[in-house]
Amino acid sequence: MAAKRSGARSTRSQRTSGRLQPVQESRSEPPLSRERIVATAVELLDAQGVDGLTMRRLADRLGSGVMSLYWHVDNKEDVFDLALDSVLEYRGPQMVESRDWRGQVVHMLEDWRASMLRHPWSASLLPRRALGPNILGRLELLSKTLSRAGVADADLNVAIWSLWNYVMGATISRANFDLSDDGRAATQQRHTRLSERYPTIERSRLLLDNDWDGAFRKGLGFLLDGLSSRG
Amino acid sequence: MAAKRSGARSTRSQRTSGRLQPVQESRSEPPLSRERIVATAVELLDAQGVDGLTMRRLADRLGSGVMSLYWHVDNKEDVFDLALDSVLEYRGPQMVESRDWRGQVVHMLEDWRASMLRHPWSASLLPRRALGPNILGRLELLSKTLSRAGVADADLNVAIWSLWNYVMGATISRANFDLSDDGRAATQQRHTRLSERYPTIERSRLLLDNDWDGAFRKGLGFLLDGLSSRG
C-alpha cells in the first residue's frame, strides 16, 4: 500500500541480519538513510544558507532521485527540524555535581552559542521550529544545575527562560550581523549617514563594536549576578 | 528607460500641487503607494502568517496587478523589511529626563515586546532582516537613557546588547510557543511522554507555565539588577 511509513521510524536499515554489505561496497553511493539526508542537509545549509537548501539540490548531493527523500522524511520542514536539532547536540559534563554551578552554566551556554554560530542558518531557523530533543536536553541540564545550585523553585523557570532568552537573542543577533556587514565599507558608510539621526549610537560605536564574544560573556555575567542576588 | 526608480524614494505622490483628488474619489481603490502596500502586507501577515504573504495575494487585496507592486517596492524581501519596521514604531516618551530611568527602560522594552507579539510573524522575521529606522530609534533611545542614568561608557554597549538580546529572545520564544501549543492536548500529551527523559523540566512544569508576561518582567528585573550593580 505504500503506507509512507509514519510514526515508527524504528526500522533501522535492513542490514544487521544476513551478510554484511552485500554488493557495491565502494561503487557509487551508500543507501539513503535519515542520517545521511540530515548530514547532507547540514552540509548544504552551511555552504549555501537557508535558501540554498532545496529538495532537488539535496537529492543531487546524495546521488538519488528527489522523491526518494520523501520516503525517509515527511517534507522539507522535517528536514529543517532534523538539521537544526542535529547541530545542537551537547556532549558536556552531564553528570558533574561540581560546586562550580556558575562555571557549568556558562560553559553550556557558551557551547550552545558556539554551536549555532558554527552554523549561522540555525539561529535564524530556530525561532520557527519546535524544540527538538537536543534543545530539551540542554534545558533539562540547565534546569538541573540551577536547581542544585539552590535557586528557589519559584524563581527557577524565570531563571531558565532568562538565560535561554539571552542566549537566543545574542546568537540570533550575532549570526545576523555577521552576514550583513560582510562589506565593511557599506557598514561604515551607512554608519556615518546615520550618525546624525542616532548620535548616541554613533558615539558609542554600538554597531561597529565587534567584540561579540566578550560582550556575550560580560552580559551573561551581569545576568547571572542578577539571578544569584536572589537565591 | 523605465529606470525603476532606485534610491530617491522621495517622490511623495503626485498630489499636493494642482487640484485635490482629480477623479474617482469613492470609486474603486485609491492609487497604489508604498504606504498602502506595506499596510496591506501587515494585514495579510497578521491574517495568514509568513507563508501567507505572496505577491499575488498582496496584489489581490490591493485590487491591482501583481507587477504594479514592483514599481513601489524592490522585491518581496523589501516588503518584509518595510512591514517589519512599520510594526516597530515607538511613540513613547522620547524626551523625558525623568529620574526614573529604570521605569523608562522597562516601559520601552515591554512596549517593544508587545508590539512584536501583536504581530507574531515579526518575531520570526526579525532575525533575518536588517535594522530598520524604528529599531535603530529604539536602540538610540535605550542608549541615551542608560547613558544618562550613569552607566559607564565601557559597559554601555554590553548593557544595550544584553537588554536587546533578552527582549529578542523572550519575544521570539513567546511568539513561537504561542503557535505551537494551540492544541493543548498535544502539548499535554507530548509533555507526559517526555517527562521520563526530562524529569526536572517536567517537575517545574517549564513548558506549561504560561505566565509569559510575568516571567518577562521578572527576568528583566533580574537583568537590570545585574546591570546596575556595576554602574
Added chain:
DNA sequence: AGTCGCATGGTACGATGTACGAGTCAATCG
C-alpha cells in the same frame, strides 16, 4: 501635436515542494 516620466499590469519563464503511481529487489510464505 509631440514628448516625457510616472505608473499599471499581462504574459511568460524558471524554480520550487510534493502527490501519484510505476518500478526494483530481497525476504517470506504457499
Added chain:
DNA sequence: CGATTGACTCGTACATCGTACCATGCGACT
C-alpha cells in the same frame, strides 16, 4: 519452486511562487 509482500527508489506532472520583460495609459510640459 513461484507468488506475495513490504521496503525502498524515482520519473512525471502540477500548482504555485518571484519576477523579467514589455506594452500600455495618463497627466504635464514643450
